Amino acid sequence: xxxxxxxxxxxxxxxxxxxxxxxxxxxxxxxxxxxxxxxxxxxxxxxxxxxxxxxxxxxxxxxxxxxxxxxxxxxxxxxxxxxxxxxxxxxxxxxxxxxxxxxxxxxxxxxxxxxxxxxxxxxxxxxxxxxxxxxxxxxxxxxxxxxxxxxxxxxxxxxxxxxxxxxxxxxxxxxxxxxxxxxxxxxxxxxxxxxxxxxxxxxxxxxxxxxxxxxxxxxxxxxxxxxxxxxxxxxxxxxxxxxxxxxxxxxxxxxxxxxxxxxxxxxxxxxxxxxxxxxxxxxxxxxxxxxxxxxxxxxxxxxxxxxxxxxxxxxxxxxxxxxxxxxxxxxxxxxxxxxxxxxxxxxxxxxxxxxxxxxxxxxxxxxxxxxxxxxxxxxxxxxxxxxxxxxxxxxxxxxxxxxxxxxxxxxxxxxxxxxxxxxxxxxxxxxxxxxxxxxxxxxxxxxxxxxxxxxxxxxxxxxxxxxxxxxxxxxxxxxxxxxxxxxxxxxxxxxxxxxxxxxxxxxxxxxxxxxxxxxxxxxxxxxxxxx
Amino acid sequence: xxxxxxxxxxxxxxxxxxxxxxxxxxxxxxxxxxxxxxxxxxxxxxxxxxxxxxxxxxxxxxxxxxxxxxxxxxxxxxxxxxxxxxxxxxxxxxxxxxxxxxxxxxxxxxxxxxxxxxxxxxxxxxxxxxxxxxxxxxxxxxxxxxxxxxxxxxxxxxxxxxxxxxxxxxxxxxxxxxxxxxxxxxxxxxxxxxxxxxxxxxxxxxxxxxxxxxxxxxxxxxxxxxxxxxxxxxxxxxxxxxxxxxxxxxxxxxxxxxxxxxxxxxxxxxxxxxxxxx
Numbered sequence: 001x002x003x004x005x006x007x008x009x010x011x012x013x014x015x016x017x018x019x020x021x022x023x024x025x026x027x028x029x030x031x032x033x034x035x036x037x038x039x040x041x042x043x044x045x046x047x048x049x050x051x052x053x054x055x056x057x058x059x060x061x062x063x064x065x066x067x068x069x070x071x072x073x074x075x076x077x078x079x080x081x082x083x084x085x086x087x088x089x090x091x092x093x094x095x096x097x098x099x100x101x102x103x104x105x106x107x108x109x110x111x112x113x114x115x116x117x118x119x120x121x122x123x124x125x126x127x128x129x130x131x132x133x134x135x136x137x138x139x140x141x142x143x144x145x146x147x148x149x150x151x152x153x154x155x156x157x158x159x160x161x162x163x164x165x166x167x168x169x170x171x172x173x174x175x176x177x178x179x180x181x182x183x184x185x186x187x188x189x190x191x192x193x194x195x196x197x198x199x200x201x202x203x204x205x206x207x208x209x210x211x212x213x214x215x216x217x218x219x220x221x222x223x224x225x226x227x228x229x230x231x232x233x234x235x236x237x238x239x240x241x242x243x244x245x246x247x248x249x250x251x252x253x254x255x256x257x258x259x260x261x262x263x264x265x266x267x268x269x270x271x272x273x274x275x276x277x278x279x280x281x282x283x284x285x286x287x288x289x290x291x292x293x294x295x296x297x298x299x300x301x302x303x304x305x306x307x308x309x310x311x312x313x314x315x316x317x318x319x320x321x322x323x324x325x326x327x328x329x330x331x332x333x334x335x336x337x338x339x340x341x342x343x344x345x346x347x348x349x350x351x352x353x354x355x356x357x358x359x360x361x362x363x364x365x366x367x368x369x370x371x372x373x374x375x376x377x378x379x380x381x382x383x384x385x386x387x388x389x390x391x392x393x394x395x396x397x398x399x400x401x402x403x404x405x406x407x408x409x410x411x412x413x414x415x416x417x418x419x420x421x422x423x424x425x426x427x428x429x430x431x432x433x434x435x436x437x438x439x440x441x442x443x444x445x446x447x448x449x450x451x452x453x454x455x456x457x458x459x460x461x462x463x464x465x466x467x468x469x470x471x472x473x474x475x476x477x478x479x480x481x482x483x484x485x486x487x488x489x490x491x492x493x494x495x496x497x498x499x500x501x502x503x504x505x506x507x508x509x510x511x512x513x514x515x516x517x518x519x520x521x522x523x524x525x526x527x528x529x530x531x
Numbered sequence: 532x533x534x535x536x537x538x539x540x541x542x543x544x545x546x547x548x549x550x551x552x553x554x555x556x557x558x559x560x561x562x563x564x565x566x567x568x569x570x571x572x573x574x575x576x577x578x579x580x581x582x583x584x585x586x587x588x589x590x591x592x593x594x595x596x597x598x599x600x601x602x603x604x605x606x607x608x609x610x611x612x613x614x615x616x617x618x619x620x621x622x623x624x625x626x627x628x629x630x631x632x633x634x635x636x637x638x639x640x641x642x643x644x645x646x647x648x649x650x651x652x653x654x655x656x657x658x659x660x661x662x663x664x665x666x667x668x669x670x671x672x673x674x675x676x677x678x679x680x681x682x683x684x685x686x687x688x689x690x691x692x693x694x695x696x697x698x699x700x701x702x703x704x705x706x707x708x709x710x711x712x713x714x715x716x717x718x719x720x721x722x723x724x725x726x727x728x729x730x731x732x733x734x735x736x737x738x739x740x741x742x743x744x745x746x747x748x749x750x751x752x753x754x755x756x757x758x759x760x761x762x763x764x765x766x767x768x769x770x771x772x773x774x775x776x777x778x779x780x781x782x783x784x785x786x787x788x789x790x791x792x793x794x795x796x797x798x799x800x801x802x803x804x805x806x807x808x809x
Contacts, residue, residue: 137736143771145771145772150771151771152770152771153769153770153771154770154771155769155771156735156771158735158738158739159735159736159738159739181736181737181740182688182689182721182740182744184719184720185719186687186689186697186700186701186717187689187697188689188692188694188697189688189689189690189737189740209736210691210734210736210737210740211689211691211692211731211734211736211737212734212735212736212772213691213732213734213767213770213772213773214767214770214771214772214773215767217770217771218767218770222582225580225582226582229582229583229605229607229766230582230766233693233695233765233766233767233790234693235693235694236692236693236694236695236696236697236698236791237694237695237698239695280701293535293538293539294535296705296706297538297542299701299702299704299705299706299707300542300545300705300706300707302702302705303702303705303707306702307555307557310556310557310559310560310793311557311559312559314557314559314560314561314608314619315560315561315606316560316699316793317695317698317791319605319606319607319695319790320561320605320606320607320608352538355534356534356535356538359534360535525694526694527692527693527694
């Protein structure tokens with residue numbers, strides 16, 4: 001096995017410690033180690049990764065392998081940031097007795113993901129602190145859509161509206177305030193139930209998965225080239241990041257490397273996606289504390305990026321640009337000049353906007369100490385991306401697992417420990433300046449050559465992990481290929497799924513009128529969560 | 532205190548002149564695909580590469596039927612890469628009053644080698660002609676203009692979208708598109724709304740919420756379905772978790788194709804529903 005040095009040490013130590021309990025280990029990529037073991041060892045390995053290697057659980061997912069192995073498999077994905085490697089622990093779950101001890105008691109970050117496995121695969125969680133329905137709402141019949149014997153096109157009886165039994169919060173003067181699924185603004189649907197005593201929020205319960213579209217099941221029904229377009233529709237504001245993560249997975253499975261120019265153009269597109277979303281969020285945070293002037297300037301800047309996206313790739317949200325093996329369109333000199341011009345003028349105008357916001361003391365007054373997510377809570381919940389970095393969680397796949405062209409450019413990762421709305425805005429502000437610098441560095445020395453490598457049909461029965469640091473946080477696409485250039489399984493991990501529970505923590509003790517701005521400062525994707 | 536004012540004056544007016552001026556889109560933008568129907572020799576490669584079935588082909592009794600459905604199209608342009616008879620234009624004003632108007636169908640004589648040849652029946656009409664020639668269309672337009680032409684309140688409902696459409700709908704309130712100059716406002720409740728602007732393939736979990744939002748609206752009311760998913764179910768179609776297009780759940784007055792439709796396309800559709808387009 002050709003492993004990165006850190007992972008080789010990990011593997012050696014695990015073999016020494018657990019001996020024959022580690023059935024097999026293989027590494028299709030130097031930074032992607034698979035360890036096959038039994039259910040009993042899962043929690044021991046988990047604590048080894050957390051305590052010894054400063055790792056973190058980045059994902060939990062299942063696969064129906066009953067056809068070939070007579071079992072389900074559950075995978076635990078650990079990111080060992082300091083060692084620059086991923087470890088995927090695979091354990092079998094017998095088909096005739098689909099039960100699994102829950103890991104959530106030890107790692108809170110696993111909570112929603114384990115419940116999702118229970119709903120979608122019918123694998124019962126033993127000892128889970130809150131084993132209620134999550135991905136499928138309460139009125140769903142007893143079906144398990146990600147099992148292979150469930151047909152994608154099954155028509156279920158219409159929604160009867162049976163209500164989710166929320167936890168009761170009682171006491172003198174305690175009120176329940178239900179919000180959603182349809183919200184007041186132009187945003188995605190989800191249900192929030194606030195329990196309040198007077199103004200402060202005592203407890204917030206989230207009910208998501210209103211826009212569950214069966215995307216992971218749909219991936220199993222399409223040829224791989226069509227799957228790229230589907231990946232673009234997982235979360236609309238992260239179209240390019242999701243599609244690129246998927247393409248990375250396909251390339252790793254096929255053993256193809258995207259040429260340097262393709263990786264450079266991907267990096268530019270990823271940063272453009274970060275730019276338009278971050279600037280819109282900075283503006284939207286201002287509007288939620290009634291500073292609309294700043295929002296209007298931010299919208300103007302966002303529109304300029306969207307128009308440039310269209311000039312570069314033919315689509316304002318960068319759709320249609322991604323493809324396995326590279327990108328579909330090269331940038332001509334004239335387009336590169338337009339990009340360069342935007343970077344310069346954007347920097348000037350955004351700096352003015354920053355000054356405008358800074359000079360407005362009322363805005364700062366509302367944002368500081370609002371919606372605090374404490375670093376220890378963030379670490380427990382495995383919060384990633386912008387929200388994690390504002391709460392002291394110092395990681396960024398672009399730096400720790402450089403993909404595309406990120407090993408060729410210099411940039412810094414802004415990290416704060418206060419964890420309030422102000423810091424989540426400041427992380428975005430600083431990342432905007434870093435994005436502009438990254439784009440400049442790529443433009444200074446753009447590599448020449450083709451923008452696409454031939455991928456062809458992907459061999460069957462390969463596993464691969466694709467990953468991208470999107471603007472919201474880390475995105476994973478894990479695939480298991482099937483014959484005929486198709487997929488047996490595609491697991492999508494959007495950062496939002498990890499971060500939603502943190503919103504419930506951050507809002508505690510704040511007042512409901514501050515909820516919009518706290519929510520906006522996280523700006524999580526409902527569609528990416530629900531899939 | 533004067534800083535916001537200074538910056539606003541310095542910035543000046545940035546609002547587009549649309550619809551008095553043409554949409555400001557790049558010449559490289561991928562809008563409506565145009566098929567050279569008379570010289571289309573083989574529909575199969577384009578139909579095979581299309582991820583959403585927007586280009587479909589069916590053969591029966593020596594006759595091939597080829598269909599282009601803009602309601603399903605995600606404007607990826609893959610068809611134009613494999614088929615010389617297809618060209619991507621940058622036209623984005625594609626809204627129509629019925630799903631049928633978004634479809635073009637032609638029939639060909641099928642050849643033995645699987646290609647097709649002589650055009651038997653060209654697409655029956657071009658969309659815009661269909662709209663203006665119809666007397667019914669004219670009367671709907673006048674009625675809508677009378678009732679909604681000067682003021683319209685919109686309630687947006689995401690019934691399953693990926694959020695791409697929302698990214699663009701939010702843009703309507705930006706100073707660039709400034710939808711309020713037409714007397715159009717986005718409101719917080721369906722009870723205040725004249726129009727429901729619906730996105731997404733309606734999911735099973737949102738079907739009831741969408742129906743309730745529609746029922747809560749006062750009459751007369753309009754429904755606009757935005758985006759490929761809203762028009763047709765898009766790339767998601769109908770499956771265990773989705774019901775499909777918006778018109779399966781509530782009656783739709785105007786369909787806006789796009790993935791997502793850009794703000795010009797959205798404005799075009801909204802103004803069409805208001806009866807304000809000439």
